[in-house]
Amino acid sequence: MKSEITYLGNIIRVDSGTVEVEVSNEIPSAAPIINGRLYKIGQIGTFIKIPIGNITIYGIVSSVSNTPSKSDEYNLKYSFGSRFLTIQLVGEKIGDDDFEKGVGTYPTINDEVHIVIEKDLLDIYGKKDNGSIEIGKHSSSENLSVYTDLHKLILRHCAILGSTGSGKSNTTVSILKAILNDYRGSRIILVDPHGEYASAFPDAKVLKINEPANPLFIPFWLMSFDELSYFLIGAKPTDDQKPDYRLFRELVTNLKKSNCTLKSGVVNPDFVTADSPIPFSARQLWHEMNYWLNATFSTSNKDDQTKATASIINIGNAENLQPAQFIPYPPNNTAPFKSKHQEFYSYEKKILSRLRDSRFDFLFNPGDYKDANSTKDLHNLLNDWIGSNKKLAILDLSGVPFEVLDITVGLITRFVYDSMFWGRHETYTGKNRPLLLAYEEAHNYLSKSDNNSYSKEAVEKVFKEGRKFGLGALVISQRPSEISETILAQVGTFIALRLTNSGDQSIVKNSAPDNLNSLIDLLPSLRTGEAIIVGEAIKIPSRVRLNLNIPRPTSDDPKLVEKWLEAHPENDDNYKTIVTRIRQQKF
Incomplete structure (x- = not known):
């Protein structure tokens, strides 16, 4: 020897x-x-x-x-x-x-x-088999392909981590393309907060806020009652002891119960709650609150102040946000009397301001999903996202205001999770056709420090329970130390590119076998596009070179030197379009 x-x-x-x-x-x-x-x-x-x-x-x-x-x-x-x-x-x-x-x-x-x-x-x-994908080449051999177990990579969940400029976006594209190219029945939803990935996947179905050709609609009535009350009036679940909050819940429930004949099928009103994803009009909700706050009545007894005793002049128009008009009450305490229904006093103006904010049109005016009389229902929405002939759907959230990004991601996640749970035994979805949910820039909305995050709650549920219903998840982040510990604890495979922060490195180090920490110690010195892969999906922790993808996501660095060598003419009109976009929050 x-x-x-x-x-x-x-x-x-x-x-x-x-x-x-x-x-x-x-x-x-x-x-x-x-x-x-x-x-x-x-x-x-x-x-x-x-x-x-x-x-x-x-x-x-x-x-x-x-x-x-x-x-x-x-x-x-x-x-x-x-x-x-x-x-x-x-x-x-x-x-x-x-x-x-x-x-x-x-x-x-x-x-x-x-x-x-x-x-x-x-x-x-080993060699590539029907249950694996090629993830890259081994760093010590340009000819040696490294494969990962696809089942464990997806259903045991995975994470792509790396500092800015380390090659995260390229790695994401490499993995998703490997899946899409090898598995004709694969299904992937990519949540893209900055709109970077459409250029890398020309064959994907891209749904974007305010995009005329393929608009992304997320109906506000998909929200649970807790999400809805937080979004509309800033209330928290702990407010459920307040009488006003309970009346608000009752009003929402009654509006939903009046719309039970739907395109996806008739729903028994007895089973409808404030959390049921049933269409109703937010404008009608506001109009109803405004009615009771400003009405005058022929009686001063609160119990007798009903719509039958209201001194109404004009019913108004809910869709146009025109309030109902009433005979003014006199100052001498004679009929008509001022309304004693002031329960919604703190809510009504908050809801009105939301409705008038054009940034939330994708929620309040969701095109063909607006109400029970619309041409489409939630089954059409699911077909758009996961049921079309496109294996990859990119949900471009670049037009979503930051203050509702949390609820938007939570809505998407919970709706997809519910579809997989309630369809887990169907032949075309659930366990019979698994799905991968990928979350780009995950640290922005899955922060461990945010205890009131609806997206974090929904995504944690996917990481804890999604496997049983055919739902896997991928988080992509440059700051893993800021992500929910519950999520990271459920990640089976880490794909770690260059990480320079010691806190971020420790996330990967804690997931690797104790005797391989020396491999993790290489994280700060990795080349761009090189990764340490540890976890269930790979036979042995490895240092891997990932292929450079063309076309690439639009997350690459600008060509600074080249652009600074160019002469740029001065023009007073240069920034007009940009200022208009800032004001409208719209491209």
Whole structure:
């Protein structure tokens, strides 16, 4: 064995998960050429193998020195110039069986250690099969493809993490394209807050706020009552002890119960609650509140102040936000009397201001999904998102105001989750056709510090329970330390690009096996487009180069030097269009 060209040295010390190797002085070069390929001895993160009979144990180089790592006594036994490697054991291969993580048989003192060549790497990573996708090339071999188990990657959830400029967007495109190209029945929804990904997926279905061709509509009545009350009036679930809040819930419930004949089917009003996703008019809600606040009545008894005793002149127009008109009440306490229904006093003007804000048109005026009489219902919305012949739907949220981004993502997530839960036994969805939900810029709306986040609550539910109903999730972020700990705890596979912040690095380090932290320590020095992949979907934690994709997302850096070398003519009209967009919050 020592005569083999792959021979590296012998073991001089063994711990439970670590061995120390003295590199043989007989090796003529620190970079031997084997089968026409140059191998660097002692590269951090590279593999070695320890053959013991029909068992081959594999390890990763974690440190290199010219003295043993333990006791100074060793320094008396080894001459200056000796080289020592610290190896972390990662797995073994018995005979012709597949490589397995973990070590059952440990090496001993003086066992031989050999360089791992490409053939050995192929034994570890295997060949592509029907249940895997190629995620990139191994950093130590341009010819070795690295594959991940698709089932575990999706249904055990995954995360793509990396500092700005490390190649996150390109990595996302690589993975999604690998899935879309290999699996004709795949389904993916990509939540895209900045509108960056449409350019990278020309064949995707792109739905965008205020886009005439493919508008993205998210009807406000999809909200649960807690979400609706928070959005419209700033109320919290803890307000349910207040009489006004309970009356508000009752009013919303009654409006929904009056619209139970729908395009997707008739709903029994007895089963309708304030949380039921049934169309109703927010303008009618405001109009009803305004009516009771400003009406005058022929009686001063509150219990008798009903619509039958109202002194009305004109019913107004809810759709045009025109309030009803009443005979003014006199100052001398005679009929008609002022309304004593003041329960909605603090709510009515808040709702009116929301309705008049054009930034929320995608919620309040959702085109063909506006009300029970509209031409489309929620089954059409699901078909647009997950039921069309397009395997990838990009929901471009770049036109969504930041203050409602949280609720918007929560709405999308909860609606998709509910569709998978209630359709889990159908042939065309649920467990019979799984779905991947991908969240770009996840730290913006899945923050662990936000205890009242509706998107975080919805996404956490997907991470905790989605697998059972065929729903997997992917989070993409440059600040993993800011993301909900519940979400990160459920991530099965981490794809970590360059991370320079120690808090962000610790997220990945905590998910890796304890004896492979040296690999995670490489995160700050990774090249752009290079990643450390750890977790359930990959056979062994690996350093991988991902392919550069063309066309790319529009998240790449501007060409600063090239643009600053150009001359730009001055013009007083230059910024008119930009200012108009700022004022309208619309492209």
